[in-house]
Amino acid sequence: MTHLSPSGRRRRRALQAVAALGAVSALGLAAGCSGRDAAPESTFVLLDGSKATTADLKGKVSLVNFWATTCVTCVKEMPSIVATYKKYEGQGFETVAVAMEYDPPAWVLNFAQSRQLPFKVALDNTGNIAKQWGDVKLTPTTYLVDKQGRIVKRFVGEPDFPALHALIEELLAQPA
Numbered sequence: 001m002t003h004l005s006p007s008g009r010r011r012r013r014a015l016q017a018v019a020a021l022g023a024v025s026a027l028g029l030a031a032g033c034s035g036r037d038a039a040p041e042s043t044f045v046l047l048d049g050s051k052a053t054t055a056d057l058k059g060k061v062s063l064v065n066f067w068a069t070t071c072v073t074c075v076k077e078m079p080s081i082v083a084t085y086k087k088y089e090g091q092g093f094e095t096v097a098v099a100m101e102y103d104p105p106a107w108v109l110n111f112a113q114s115r116q117l118p119f120k121v122a123l124d125n126t127g128n129i130a131k132q133w134g135d136v137k138l139t140p141t142t143y144l145v146d147k148q149g150r151i152v153k154r155f156v157g158e159p160d161f162p163a164l165h166a167l168i169e170e171l172l173a174q175p176a
Helices: 006-026 072-091 105-114 128-132 161-173
Strands: 043-046 051-053 061-067 093-099 120-123 141-145 150-156
Touching (some): 072 161, 141 161, 150 161
Parallel strands (some): 061 093
Antiparallel strands (some): 043 051, 061 141, 141 150
């Protein structure tokens, strides 16, 4: 066992605290936009130029997915997000895929068209939407929102889709 000076022990405790905060953040448990917080009031500018708002999602169970065309995990998970949307769309389920501000709009449009994304795709040209939703920096980051407009779950990285589907079904069964 090594003996540290008082300053060495303080430095070690500080490093342990920083490591713990990093682990909490990596698990998606950091402050901002966590379980049962109200979803932020946001206006999504869609690829066709129309707009949708968070208020438009109330009464539905919604998946809000922050992604980028250059994100390998985002591209990998997109077919599962499409399948999830198609599975639940007629039951009061909505999906909004929000492209990050650094993603060129032409690339997003090409991706959405070539893969025939069936849900709303928004451009976050200014980064304001990502900031409103807990200062999203990592992609993919996905939020599941209940019918009352509250965030139920945040996923950083690809979700466990069977678990996500079980949660969606539970939320769809609840009254609006």
